[in-house]
Amino acid sequence: MATTGRIKPPLGHDNKWWWDQVAAGTLALQRCSQCHTLRHPPRPMCGECQSLSWDSIPASGRGTVASFTILHHPQFPGYQYPLIIVLVDLEEGLRITAGLSDCDPADVAFDMAVEAYIHEDADGFRIPMFRPATGRKI
């Protein structure tokens, strides 16, 4: 029987570019071309200056845990439980939601230092994850 993998994000104009960058190994942060305000999750317009022009910069991947949730039930195929999801305050001043690996659920803590890396599933799908900070690069 074939195993069901991770649910893939539906892709549209406003998010496909970001996942393309992930596939190329980069955790990208969207930046307004006009006022240079960073924003995440990506959106088509800058909420500060209403510009529709934007580019992106690579994130350092360094941050701290602003909050987290450890999920036990319900369980979906393609994920390992307990499933740890973190909100990370990135050093660039943005917050991002992602999974946390390499950490015992009992050890997850508010304000713990974490770092991003690009995880690759068995089917080749790539997704940013975080792990406790080691000092390694993304």
Added chain:
Amino acid sequence: MAISMKNQAAIAGIGTTAFSKNSGVSELALACEAVRNCLADAGLAPGEVDGLVTYTLDSSDEVEVARAVGLGDLTMFAKINYGGGAAVGLIQQAVMAVTTGAAKNVVVWRAMNGRSGQRMGQGVSGNIISSDLIHWSWYMAYGMLTPVSWVTMIANKYLHKYGVTAGHLAEVAITQRNFALNNPAAAGYGKPLTLAEYLASKKITDRLCIYDCCQETDGGTALLITSAERARDLKQKPAVIRGVTQAATRGQEQMTSFYREELDSLPEMELAAKRVYAMAGLGPADIDAACLYDAFTPEVLMQLESFGFCKRGEGKDFAADGNLRLDGRLPNNTHGGLLSEAYIHGVNNVAEGARLIRGTSSNQPKEVNHVLVSSGVGVPTGALILGRD
């Protein structure tokens, strides 16, 4: 000059179906039954209904309900977005219609096979690329698919920051279960819940157990909103709408407002509080009972703070002092709420608000002049204050 909606309209009818885990009928059938029962309760002929409002999530279209029930010519119909965040929004639409003359007699409803059909906890998915789906895309790949997964992200920070324990959350769950023991319509009827059972129960997330999460229900609830003047001529004591508002704030997302600086408060609920108190000319001290949206227990504690019943971080103490019980300062969800009566997406909480004003709750506090009702938490939301005629 703006038109004032204060005291212009009233809830004049309440109708429900049986609440069950397997209705065996369509959601349209549940909607029709709730609407019919609502009109019978009010004593209004179906042909007099000229406005309808429900949820975007409701599978029954307005004209399907109108045709099946035999309603009259419709001059206003609308669907409100954001799941349980719509509950009070339905009332706001109806009050605006009644106050402006867009419609005279508006029925609002929510009917769902929430256990045997589409369950809220079965996870988001979809193929049509919309802004909503792109929003969920940031969470789906990580397996963050259910309301409890999103709510815990905010609740965890709040519980941690203010030292809220399982015992505090149990007080909310058990208080409402005790109310349900007196409400034959409730899922919790005949099922007492002890602290030991609560503490030993199945974990859903690291901070929330099964009893911190609401019911999943097959059923429907409908309400009739008409002018306060007309309501006086109908069968029931009117629950006059003193104030009603919807509320979403900067940085708001649907369930995932994770990117605002503070994670441990509910800015949209604070806006709802400010607006609804101002419209009603009332404050927290004037509120005698509440139906605070309770899909998850921490939401009740957080809203006690949003609506000014206690200071920031003191929701747990307010609850621990027994204030949510029948003889407490603010009896809350006296029907059992979403936790222990039924999950009709909050419309059953609005119905209980009207019952409290009528004096017909199965747990009726002694003196109730004003009741506060809120919509969903963590979503674009709203608040409602009901009063006696």
